[in-house]
Amino acid sequence: MIVKNVWISEFERMFKRKKTWVGLFVYLFLLGFECLFLYGVGGQSFYDPDHVVGLNSLNTAPFFLRELGLFLIFVLIPMFVVDSFNGEYTSGAYRLVLLRPQGRAKLFAIKWSVQGVLIFGLLVFTWLAATIYGYLVFPNVTEVSFFNTGELQSSEAFLYVLTFYAIALLILLAILTIGSLISTVMPNVILSYIGIIGFLIGGLYVSDHFSFFITFTDSIFQVLGKQNMTLIPLAFSIVLISAILNVTIWTKRDWME
Amino acid sequence: MKQLVQSEWERLWKRKTTWLLFFSVPLVLLGAAKYLHTQNQALSTDLPQYAVAWNFPILGLSEMLITVFQGIILILIAFSVTEEYRTGQLRMVLIRSYSYQEILFAKFIVTIGTIVLFFAIYFAVSYLLGMIIFDAPAKFPLFYHQELATWADGLLYNVKFYGIAMFTVLAIVSILFFIGVVSHTTTTMIGTSIGYLLFSFAYPNVLSIMKPLLGDTLYMKLFFTSIPMIQWQGITAMLAEHPKWTGWIIFVISMTIIIFNVLTFLIVKKKDSYI
Numbered sequence: 001m002i003v004k005n006v007w008i009s010e011f012e013r014m015f016k017r018k019k020t021w022v023g024l025f026v027y028l029f030l031l032g033f034e035c036l037f038l039y040g041v042g043g044q045s046f047y048d049p050d051h052v053v054g055l056n057s058l059n060t061a062p063f064f065l066r067e068l069g070l071f072l073i074f075v076l077i078p079m080f081v082v083d084s085f086n087g088e089y090t091s092g093a094y095r096l097v098l099l100r101p102q103g104r105a106k107l108f109a110i111k112w113s114v115q116g117v118l119i120f121g122l123l124v125f126t127w128l129a130a131t132i133y134g135y136l137v138f139p140n141v142t143e144v145s146f147f148n149t150g151e152l153q154s155s156e157a158f159l160y161v162l163t164f165y166a167i168a169l170l171i172l173l174a175i176l177t178i179g180s181l182i183s184t185v186m187p188n189v190i191l192s193y194i195g196i197i198g199f200l201i202g203g204l205y206v207s208d209h210f211s212f213f214i215t216f217t218d219s220i221f222q223v224l225g226k227q228n229m230t231l232i233p234l235a236f237s238i239v240l241i242s243a244i245l246n247v248t249i250w251t252k253r254d255w256m257e
Numbered sequence: 258m259k260q261l262v263q264s265e266w267e268r269l270w271k272r273k274t275t276w277l278l279f280f281s282v283p284l285v286l287l288g289a290a291k292y293l294h295t296q297n298q299a300l301s302t303d304l305p306q307y308a309v310a311w312n313f314p315i316l317g318l319s320e321m322l323i324t325v326f327q328g329i330i331l332i333l334i335a336f337s338v339t340e341e342y343r344t345g346q347l348r349m350v351l352i353r354s355y356s357y358q359e360i361l362f363a364k365f366i367v368t369i370g371t372i373v374l375f376f377a378i379y380f381a382v383s384y385l386l387g388m389i390i391f392d393a394p395a396k397f398p399l400f401y402h403q404e405l406a407t408w409a410d411g412l413l414y415n416v417k418f419y420g421i422a423m424f425t426v427l428a429i430v431s432i433l434f435f436i437g438v439v440s441h442t443t444t445t446m447i448g449t450s451i452g453y454l455l456f457s458f459a460y461p462n463v464l465s466i467m468k469p470l471l472g473d474t475l476y477m478k479l480f481f482t483s484i485p486m487i488q489w490q491g492i493t494a495m496l497a498e499h500p501k502w503t504g505w506i507i508f509v510i511s512m513t514i515i516i517f518n519v520l521t522f523l524i525v526k527k528k529d530s531y532i
């Protein structure tokens with residue numbers, strides 16, 4: 001019961017911020033723009049810069065994330081995460097939540113899940129909108145093939161798209177979790193935000209395996225085309241390691257500052 | 258005014274972040290050098306992309322200009338414009354008989370000064386690193402030049418390149434100052450700025466699909482309305498043997514600087530100084 005109340009409080013606080021609303025409206029606007037864009041370019045998109053693909057009623061949904069993903073990864077998620085994990089702490093607003101005798105780890109889990117649910121909701125909404133849009137606007141087909149897959153029947157294609165969105169969710173959750181860790185460690189909002197962006201881009205210089213934050217959909221197509229075996233384990237370990245580290249810091253830190 | 262600039266300058270250098278940014282120069286350049294070194298293996302030595310000591314200062318800059326430099330400007334402005342105003346630190350300065358416009362102008366000068374200093378250090382360190390890591394041939398090719406260049410030609414070219422790069426940065430600073438003044442929180446400021454940068458990368462690519470419709474000249478003009486695209490390709494085009502788009506690029510940058518500074522000025526005029 002208590003957990004539920006704290007969860008609702010966290011959720012309400014998130015939507016109390018004007019920027020959450022503005023961010024979501026901008027996302028909706030971009031979603032509409034993406035529809036116009038895909039129509040304007042004649043129903044074409046890319047698996048990667050070398051592979052063009054014609055859109056149809058079965059394969060449209062993944063390509064929506066090709067452009068929208070950039071906004072999610074570099075603007076929306078960092079903004080929400082930094083405000084929730086750093087802004088509330090550095091401004092002192094979070095002390096009012098800490099007054100009650102709640103386990104620190106529990107509070108962390110609640111914050112994480114509120115953000116996670118929002119991301120999940122956004123993806124579900126995008127998937128729905130994109131699927132419907134694909135049916136209405138692009139040529140109807142019964143069979144389709146994706147990057148490096150054979151011909152798929154409509155039910156198989158449906159499953160493929162769902163798996164695609166599940167992997168996208170995993171990557172976004174990895175960004176959420178590492179972002180929450182960076183926000184906990186950094187002393188203020190500006191450095192947390194820059195730290196997250198630095199991690200997302202800086203990973204490229206460490207190893208090519210970390211490029212999936214930037215090449216988002218291209219990498220997911222590779223995973224599903226069995227050409228990229230490292231993405232899923234890597235994203236999972238980012239979630240796990242940063243969550244464990246973060247919980248450790250959360251429970252040990254001095255909240256009285 | 259002089260004292261105001263001095264006070265801004267001192268406050269800027271009091272932050273650990275500013276020092277951290279400056280100490281990151283060698284690291285950033287090492288990253289760039291590592292990247293270019295692996296690139297070299299796949300390139301023939303007669304290509305201008307092939308990194309040697311004499312062109313490392315520009316090869317190491319062109320990639321970092323649109324990422325690291327933009328990030329640094331973002332951090333500086335987020336701290337000095339948005340955070341100081343929104344957290345009320347600026348009250349201490351506003352208690353004196355300065356107007357908010359004057360303070361903002363001082364901030365502008367100090368930000369530009371810091372970035373020029375940053376460019377200078379980057380230039381010096383990149384020459385030093387270039388000599389250590391890469392070969393120093395007698396002659397090497399430049400972008401869009403027929404003749405091979407000596408190290409002295411290269412030096413002149415690099416200085417010009419850095420000069421134009423600083424000019425483009427002036428436009429970015431103007432835009433980010435505007436965003437910094439209108440944003441109510443620092444997260445909004447950074448989010449909007451990054452959104453603006455992403456947009457500047459995205460729309461020229463979208464336009465490339467409509468290239469046959471627009472025609473080459475109009476397409477290139479629209480392409481070079483995006484400041485990051487000027488930084489990415491415009492500077493080398495301007496410094497080619499037969500310079501291209503020079504007038505247009507200077508026009509775009511000047512207009513950006515004028516428009517955004519006028520907008521900032523108008524907004525600041527209406528702003529409440531009793532924060």
